[in-house]
Amino acid sequence: MTPTPLIEVRNLHKTFGLRPALRGVSLSVAKGEWLTLFGPNGAGKTTLINVLATLTRPTRGEVRLQGHPLTSDWTxxxxxxxxxxxxxFLYPDLTAAENLHxxxxxxxVSAPEKRVRALAETVGLAERLQDPVRTFSRGMVQRLTIARALLHDPLILLLDEPYTGLDAAASEWLSDLLADMVRQGRTILMATHNLEHGLAFCHRAVILRRGRLVFEARRDDLSPDEWRAVYRQHVGEQR
Amino acid sequence: MRGYLRKAWLIAWKDLLSEWRSREVFGVMAVFALLTILIFNFALDVAPLNRLELAPGLLWVTFIFAGLLGLNRSFVRERDQGSLEGLMLAPVDRSAIYLGKVIGNTLFILSVEAVTLPLFAALFDVSAPVGPLAVPLLLGTVGFAVIGTVFAAISVNTRLRDVLLPILVLPIFVPVVIAAVKASATVFARRSLLEESRHWLGLLLTFDVLFFTLALLLFDAVLEE
Structure with a gap:
């Protein structure tokens, strides 16, 4: 028997005014899977992530989480x-510790003190916990953002261009952290423009274009050159 | 219920702590209120005979316009930081976000009133017993924060938010202004609030409860849009 997907999206539509952002997207993500979402600007990646994050309600279609439909009460x-x-989502006038608490x-979160301290160490900000966030560099804010997203130990991690603002060392650190999370059974759905980051550890990748899913394959089904060709065809040149 | 109230208070506490650090909203509101009172003092010829009639109206006009500035800023800051989405993402009933914001905004406006009142009393040479005056001030301020918080959330994503907020809030707030001014006038005249202004206090309380309930029910849809 096929296990129930952790995330299941069926015929999802989202329209802003008259402009359709998603046009009948259907996909599923299994528990412990890393799915990368590629697509050019305006393809609907952020809208799809916002719907899955329950920030935006779909115009039509269904989202299921562990087999249960997300209806009116998403709390x-x-x-x-x-x-x-x-x-x-951080408050610049509060310190890193105050934000996380x-x-x-x-x-x-149970035992918040312990959890905040542990996560601050994980993201390399333990020494800066008492500093206001407004004094942080872009990369440090991104690290703290990741700590904020992991605070409640979520089953599903939705990432929209998470490498933005990170230098090469920090990007490598983030890739390792995410790969670790998948090994621990977490599920990741990541939207990115970066082919290298997107394919590094994912199990499967899809391409979204003009609100429709136009390509889907397991990472290992295509060679790196074939992925580059597909990416060029649907998204454009790698920047 | 305890968890709900705890989270609402947590959101209010976060607003108060952010404000304590930046002094952005309180500073703007307090300076505006003090300047308005100074301008009224120089612009109006308030004779001893009519100052008791004029004082409550001038006071509430000052509080309302200063309050509008603060309400606008409280949501503009959330929007600029993108932090409202962070609150919406949390497993918190969205009415608790509203309640937290109302608590924070009420405390901001009350603190500006506390700073403004002594100067107002000195410049206009009026005095009133603090206890009875606190009743219409509290009920009127809560009503203002209840209405203003909803409309600040609606107007924050529009280009005309600075203009839109007063246009949306003031017509609905008229009954509260009338009731609050009448009840405050009773206190300034040193007459019994309960005997002479019971119906005005009733109107204030009814307005607060009615609009607070409506706003709690509608805030989810407001945030969604």
Whole structure:
């Protein structure tokens, strides 16, 4: 028997005014799978992630989490989801510790002190916990954003261009961290423009274009050259 | 219920702590209120005979316009930081976000009132017993924060938000202004609030409860849009 997918999206539509952002997207992600979402600007990647993160309600279609449809009350489903989006969601006037404690309490994290300290060490910010976020560099804010998204130990991690602002060493650190999370059974759905980062550890990749899923394959089914050709065909030249 | 209230308070506490660090909203509101009172003092010829009639109206006009500035800033800051999405992402009922914002905004406006009142009393040479005056001030301020918080959330994503907020809030707020001014006037005249302004206090309380309930029910849809 095929196991129930952790995330299942069926015929998803989302329209902003008259402009369709998603046009009948269907996909599923298994528990412990890393799915990368490629697509040019305006393809609908962020909209899809926002719908899965419960920030935006779909116009039509269905989203299921562990087999249960996400209907009007999404409050509990949010406990399973961590999001690293375009914005940090952090408060610049609060310290890193205050930000993490605030979100830990919103998510009812047990032993928040211990969890905040452990995550600060994981993201390499233990020495800066008492500093206001406004004094952080872009890369440090991104590290803290990742810590914020992991605070409640989410089952699903949604990442929208998570490598933005990270230097080469920090990018490598993030890739290792994400690969570790998948090994621990976490599920990752990551939207990116970067072919190298997107394919490094993923199990499967899909390409979204003008709100439609136009390509889907397991990473190992295609050689790196074939992936580059597919990417060029649907997305454009790698920047 | 305890968890719900705890999270609402957590959001209010976060707003208060951010404000304590930046002093962005309080500073703007307090300076605006003090300047308005100074301008009224120089522009109006308030004779001893009519100052008790004018004082409550001037006071509430000052509080309302200063409050509008603060309400606008509280959501603009969330939007600019993108932090509202962070709150929406949390497993928190969205009405708790609203309640937290109302608590924070009420405390901001009350603190500006506390700073403004002594100067107002000195410049206009009026005085009132603090206890009874606190009743219409509290009920009126809560009503203002209840309405203003919803409309600040609606207007924050529009280009005309600075103009839109007063246009949306003020017409709905008229009954509260009338009731709050009348009840405050009773206190300034040193008459019994409960005997002479019971109906105005009733109107304030009814407005607060009615609009607070409506806003709690509608805030999810407001954030969604």
């Amino acid at each position: 509990d489903a949010r406990r399973y989801i961590g999001l690293v989006g375009h914005r940090s 605030f979100f830990a309490r919103l998510y009812d």
